[in-house]
Amino acid sequence: MLPEIKRSILSSLEKSTMYSLLKDGKRIDGRNFYDIRSIKILPSIIEKAEGSALVYLGNTKVLAGVKVSLARPFEDMPNQGLFVTGAELTPVASPAFELGPPSYFSIELARVVDRAIRSSEMIDLEKLVIIPGEIVWMINIDIYPLDDDGNLIDASMLAVIAALMTTEIPKAEITDLEKGKVNVIKDEKRPLPLVDLPISFTFAKIGDYILLDPSSTEENIMQNRLTIAINNKGEICSIQKGEGGGFKFNEVIIAKNIAIEKVNEVRKLVVNQLAKNPRGPNAWEYI
């Protein structure tokens, strides 16, 4: 066993404290079961990325960046731009993450976020086509957790949608339609065409209790987790059950209802913070 994992073992006293609080409807950090920690978004803080955002979810911090480049569309989808989501879990965020090839969790994290964006059709991919079948814009989204205090999935989802909302794509002029040549004008930019804002909600199951937005202490003893993403229409656009334990039917329904109940509040908060929070390279003053 790695020393890191040994140290993260929750003591018997912490466990019994946690369970006795849960019995009274409270969590170890004072929250109610369905409370989300405070959210702070600092947009556009990486000048070299076409879009970026640093998101705080309590003490959890995730940086997402977007790079835009020219690419060839898939043969079977000549009229759609491309996007790819990746996540790098480096030890910067937690001593439990190791360098080396991507871990299963980092791939799961990226794919869960990717699915919510894809299913909600958040990005209008048709508007990313320059020459159908020849040249389209490719959107690369990369997630870098910087500080892991639990629930990296929801923090990453927020960082990604905020980064996409700040993304601008340069103008592409067709110079030779026959040969498929384009000229990119970096100084003329337009916002990335977005049509949805999916928000994800991750629940942890501890004993018989379902908790929204688990902290790292809660993740230490959770049996399993469930992530549900909701689109603008209030539809469910992505689900992921994770870890070894199981959920009962009614637990899934509770989680789903809570997610739907909370989604407008969280979406409004994201939009508001993007509008009024400090942005640009100087936003680093506010971290």
Added chain:
Amino acid sequence: MKEIDESKLILIDSNGIRTDGRRWNELRPLRIRVGILDRAEGSALVEMGKTKALATVYGPKEMFPKHMANPDRAILRAAYRMATFSVEERKKPQPSRRELELSKVIKEALEPAIMLHYYPRTVIEVYILILQADGGTRTAAINAASLALADAGIPMKGLVTAVAAGRVGDQVVLDLNDVEDKYGDADLPVAMIPATGEITLLQMDGTMSSDMFERALKLAIEGINIIYERQRDALKRRFLELKEKILGGEFYASRD
């Protein structure tokens, strides 16, 4: 996407002004923040111009696997990585040969400063993530890493401070930005422990005459002394608050 016509590129104009408005011996704007992350034992963010380096430190902690431990001292591990979006063209996430080489020289630049013999059989880990690269990432990385080590309370002979000097035509310049690094004639990154005067990182690419090399090295050391003062200020600012919190008459008396 971005192409530069080298023949038209003027790195220093007739008034002696560089592409970003600096004179030959000026540093880029420097911003330092210490202790910005919760999970890591020590952390620091250093911005030199547009270059941003984030460093975190863990340890000393038990070495794993155990047979890699040194019975006499702690082992230092350092890793340098660049975020995919830190550069103009997206970088692939897999570490490049460059990133691995820099991890090694950064580790060796920090190692002489740390009192590793205090913690036998342990490991101290330093991770650096370049959030944005605009020239001088290894020097920003070293500046951030040594602050993160001090922030973690690890005993050191002194902070390690770094900056590059270089040559553009027949002019020595300080703290090269990305364009000067790519299109200048020589790049000379230097790291040093100002408290003891030891140079702990020294690399160069390009060419310099013997005389110019001496001038460039002197210029780098002048730059290091300025940055060093800023590092000390940033560390003290963070810990003055802590001092207020814990200082009391009983503190010293009751320690024995």
Added chain:
Amino acid sequence: MSIYFKNMDVVVPGDVIAEGDFKIIEGAFREHKKIIASIIGILYFKKNTIRVVPLKGPYMPKRGDHVIGKIVDCSTVSWSVDIRAPYLGRLDATDYFGKPIDPSREDIRKTLKIGDIIFAKVAVVDRFTNPQLVAHGPALGKLIKGKIVEVEPLRIPRILGKNRSMIKMLREVTKAEIKVGNNGRIWIRSPDPEIEKLLIKVIKKIERESHVPGLTERIRKTLLNELKDRLGEFK
């Protein structure tokens, strides 16, 4: 002999504190005639001694320290204990039971499980092996129920107070059981969960509060005030 800082200044690694024949107690090293700080801390001069008391840093176990540890691993004859130090502590079954045991007959896992908390004393520390703990004897052993508060290990002297005055007062006023580990863990237990909550708050307050003359008295007043409505017998 010259000194370049004032008493109680904050120094950082590399700061030249003084030149001359000073005796270094901790937190500094000598380079030729110079005395240089090796750690972030508060500088203290006393006669010709120099000491930099660290403001933050790893807990290094010392012989005789009391520690609150968490069992993280177990063999047939010993436990590994997380004591918040760079090394795991080692607790031999003999040093828990106070007598030799026969591992073929007794399963020590039944006595202390992974995740259990113990109050122990550091018996042996050397550079080559992990610190050896002892957990039998008065007041030592497994801690059952109660809560753990974690503070910076360097602030433990504040929690204890001068001649342990603070901790004595906390026990006296709240009637709670309190054990203080030099590794920055404090264990409290009271039949009344409200008192446990109050104690956590108060310990965090002591950790946080700046230097105020008579902190012990001030904390006593706060405690009595909070307890007034709860328990009539306290005055």
